Amino acid sequence: MAQVTRTPLADQAADLLLERIRSGEWALGEKLPGETTLAPQLGVGRSTLREAIRQLAGRGVLASRQGSGVFITALDVSEDWDIVLRRAGIISVIEARIAIETEAASLAAARRTPADVRAIRQALSARAEYRDEIESHVDADTAFHRAIVAAAHNPILLDLFDSFTPRLREAMIEMLRIRKTFGHTADQDLHGGLADAIFDRDAAAAAQRSRAHLMSLRDSLT
Amino acid sequence: MAQVTRTPLADQAADLLLERIRSGEWALGEKLPGETTLAPQLGVGRSTLREAIRQLAGRGVLASRQGSGVFITALDVSEDWDIVLRRAGIISVIEARIAIETEAASLAAARRTPADVRAIRQALSARAEYRDEIESHVDADTAFHRAIVAAAHNPILLDLFDSFTPRLREAMIEMLRIRKTFGHTADQDLHGGLADAIFDRDAAAAAQRSRAHLMSLRDSLT
DNA sequence: ACTCATCAGCTTGTCTGAGGAGTTGTGTTA
DNA sequence: TAACACAACTCCTCAGACAAGCTGATGAGT
Numbered sequence: 317m318a319q320v321t322r323t324p325l326a327d328q329a330a331d332l333l334l335e336r337i338r339s340g341e342w343a344l345g346e347k348l349p350g351e352t353t354l355a356p357q358l359g360v361g362r363s364t365l366r367e368a369i370r371q372l373a374g375r376g377v378l379a380s381r382q383g384s385g386v387f388i389t390a391l392d393v394s395e396d397w398d399i400v401l402r403r404a405g406i407i408s409v410i411e412a413r414i415a416i417e418t419e420a421a422s423l424a425a426a427r428r429t430p431a432d433v434r435a436i437r438q439a440l441s442a443r444a445e446y447r448d449e450i451e452s453h454v455d456a457d458t459a460f461h462r463a464i465v466a467a468a469h470n471p472i473l474l475d476l477f478d479s480f481t482p483r484l485r486e487a488m489i490e491m492l493r494i495r496k497t498f499g500h501t502a503d504q505d506l507h508g509g510l511a512d513a514i515f516d517r518d519a520a521a522a523a524q525r526s527r528a529h530l531m532s533l534r535d536s537l538t
Numbered sequence: 539m540a541q542v543t544r545t546p547l548a549d550q551a552a553d554l555l556l557e558r559i560r561s562g563e564w565a566l567g568e569k570l571p572g573e574t575t576l577a578p579q580l581g582v583g584r585s586t587l588r589e590a591i592r593q594l595a596g597r598g599v600l601a602s603r604q605g606s607g608v609f610i611t612a613l614d615v616s617e618d619w620d621i622v623l624r625r626a627g628i629i630s631v632i633e634a635r636i637a638i639e640t641e642a643a644s645l646a647a648a649r650r651t652p653a654d655v656r657a658i659r660q661a662l663s664a665r666a667e668y669r670d671e672i673e674s675h676v677d678a679d680t681a682f683h684r685a686i687v688a689a690a691h692n693p694i695l696l697d698l699f700d701s702f703t704p705r706l707r708e709a710m711i712e713m714l715r716i717r718k719t720f721g722h723t724a725d726q727d728l729h730g731g732l733a734d735a736i737f738d739r740d741a742a743a744a745a746q747r748s749r750a751h752l753m754s755l756r757d758s759l760t
Numbered sequence: 761a762c763t764c765a766t767c768a769g770c771t772t773g774t775c776t777g778a779g780g781a782g783t784t785g786t787g788t789t790a
Numbered sequence: 791t792a793a794c795a796c797a798a799c800t801c802c803t804c805a806g807a808c809a810a811g812c813t814g815a816t817g818a819g820t
Binding site: 602603 | 800801802
């Protein structure tokens, strides 16, 4: 099928180049072939190739240094996060949560304000209420953990957390539906202990309890 | 003050153009002047201007349509994460790196394969070579840290790392250019120690050294 | 044998001129 | 009035020339 809209050669060359970069043809920081050899290889003129390179440079994938060459600075930032999370598997996701939440818990212990304390306390009691309905319980649990990350006062960590949890919701519900181990008193106490450590400004204990909780979650899946 | 490093004209033209766009000289969706009139206005050749436009097009600011003209598609660079990272401040970014890299180092110690060991070792020696050139040093350093995250065999952590580093590159270069504290033997030894801990499968030591390195980096900025 | 300046041969950077191709508005014509 | 033809724009692509920067080899001088 012939396409109605002809895309510029420079765009096509950029796509083609990005594809080859993604495929791992060149490692991070490695040098690309010279313009004079790459241009005929892609079937375009040198200036067209240069525009393609500029385009990728604008996206932070390439960087060119005069006299030296064109180098790969990133293996594409890409926005296919949805797919990545799906393919990665639940274990990898929980490990990423461990990374973010333990650090956040530690920071939260140091930085929490009275307003943070109120928010965490409220989320904790809300979590205790929903013991029977799985979905509500998962939502309340997520809200509790989010309150802790928010108390760390680091916008990046909060952004990372927010990019995880929506994808995680279904998986968590599914999981809890199969193994009916949720809403137990012990589980609730574990979360209470994490909150207490943050209230007491005990960074080490907060990190340790956050990690312990998530690792037990991970281990229950293996 | 004459600058030592001459930035390419195309980059300068792109910056100049972005500045004028940000100042509101043209409205969203409006057409820019033609290449033949804009190029002399900026004092560059036509192809140079075209490369500048391509660069901004790659960042989603401009879009050119053949026969019609070049149009403004966004007044702000935004690009979701880019602006978040810029506004958040370098401290928050480093804290996020601490979260990701310490966990990754710990996992890498447990999971590293012989291939990972080779990759880390190679990156480390490459890092030692580039002691004088700031840019090359930063790239080599990034490659080293990336090799460790890759050795953790967790695609999500690797993706998170990759989403940080491209934006961090310029800030790191800028920082090192001001404070000339890089490439020191102590610094290289620190990285060597981290690598050794991973080689020895000592997860605790790997995490501790990774954290120590990044925290010293953070503290040097306060 | 070692040091260092020089240079040839790479690389990317920039400009120019020539067409090709698409779009748009205008004027002519039926 | 409506459809068509066309001229005048626009960006797109290529080729060639030269400038500027980097790198490794070469050779002279110590």
